[in-house]
Amino acid sequence: MLRVAIPNKGVLSQAAIDMLKQAGYATRRDTRDLYVLDEHNGVEFFYLRPRDIATYVGSGAVDVGVTGRDFLLDSETEATAEMDLKFGRSKFRLAGEPGRFHDLADIAGLRVATSYSKLLGDYLAERDISVHLVHLDGAVENAIRLGVADVVADVVETGTTLRYAGLQIFGPVVLESSAVLVSSPRARTDAELNAEARVLGERLQGVRVAREYVLLDYDVPKEHLDEATALTPGLESPTVSPLADTDWLAVRAMAPRQHINDTVDELYRIGARAILVSTLNTARI
Numbered sequence: 001m002l003r004v005a006i007p008n009k010g011v012l013s014q015a016a017i018d019m020l021k022q023a024g025y026a027t028r029r030d031t032r033d034l035y036v037l038d039e040h041n042g043v044e045f046f047y048l049r050p051r052d053i054a055t056y057v058g059s060g061a062v063d064v065g066v067t068g069r070d071f072l073l074d075s076e077t078e079a080t081a082e083m084d085l086k087f088g089r090s091k092f093r094l095a096g097e098p099g100r101f102h103d104l105a106d107i108a109g110l111r112v113a114t115s116y117s118k119l120l121g122d123y124l125a126e127r128d129i130s131v132h133l134v135h136l137d138g139a140v141e142n143a144i145r146l147g148v149a150d151v152v153a154d155v156v157e158t159g160t161t162l163r164y165a166g167l168q169i170f171g172p173v174v175l176e177s178s179a180v181l182v183s184s185p186r187a188r189t190d191a192e193l194n195a196e197a198r199v200l201g202e203r204l205q206g207v208r209v210a211r212e213y214v215l216l217d218y219d220v221p222k223e224h225l226d227e228a229t230a231l232t233p234g235l236e237s238p239t240v241s242p243l244a245d246t247d248w249l250a251v252r253a254m255a256p257r258q259h260i261n262d263t264v265d266e267l268y269r270i271g272a273r274a275i276l277v278s279t280l281n282t283a284r285i
């Protein structure tokens, strides 16, 4: 039976649970419940600290898991990223006193506080920059004010935490992270486990695709069909069906969710009517 690790807390937890639920898997009913057996799908779910998941997966204790790419790179494991799940996006950045730093080279020889010592250490080693890493568990933005570091390196999403701390981002984006599906070496080599892991991966991918697209239905006067379908080519090709009124046709096509309202405006402008945009639950393409 496939063993799957899910974040029990933090930013990634609810989004991972929502995605699994949408993919048809059983999820926990109580936040204190750290184990769910999904008999129908033949999967055991273990709710673990997101930072520990790469370690569990890398050791083979569980077969696959959901964690952040930054956590994976910060761990010393043999877990491998299989798929970007497109949630939990963040950037890993350096920050310091406003005006004091301009690029990466400015931190050489200084004290840098972070909760991601391996990730940052590897990044700086590749660039031949040597610093004194100060490993902290969290809330690293306070480290400068409290005098234990000159620079901080941390996850930034909105930048609000840095702004409150009076710090300024500088230098390159160290890493763009998002949630990833990771797998153990055994899940990649053992034929049975690999087949089970692939089913989970394909179902999650179905959810990912469903979130990137919408289903578009509209009616269009016959003479404007080509113009309309040029706007909505679908994946293979749009479905075009007759209507009772023979001057009109009905069109159905998948379309990218991003900027869908621009497409709807244009369709309306060229004469399409009864334009419906529907959310998809899952999509195998």
Ligand SMILES: Nc1ncnc2c1ncn2[C@@H]1O[C@H](COP(=O)(O)OP(=O)(O)OP(=O)(O)O)[C@@H](O)[C@H]1O
Residues within 6 Å of the ligand: 009, 010, 011, 012, 050, 051, 067, 068, 069, 070, 071, 088, 089, 090, 115, 137, 138, 155, 156, 157, 158, 177, 178
């Ligand atoms: N606004 C955000 N703040 C923190 N992490 C975020 C944010 N947005 C996305 N992430 C991602 O979520 C993961 C961090 O999750 P979480 O906050 O649970 O970890 P943590 O801060 O190390 O743990 P904890 O807060 O329990 O000590 C990382 O992969 C990170 O890139």
Ligand SMILES: O=P(O)(O)OC[C@H]1O[C@H](OP(=O)(O)OP(=O)(O)O)[C@H](O)[C@@H]1O
Residues within 6 Å of the ligand: 137, 138, 139, 140, 141, 154, 155, 156, 157, 158, 159, 160, 161, 162
């Ligand atoms: O750019 P922002 O939107 O402000 O988000 C980034 C902040 O969120 C995280 O902290 P978290 O709340 O996880 O606390 P922690 O530092 O104790 O982990 C991260 O470590 C930053 O401090």
Ligand SMILES: [Mg+2]
Residues within 6 Å of the ligand: 010, 138
């Ligand atoms: Mg946190």
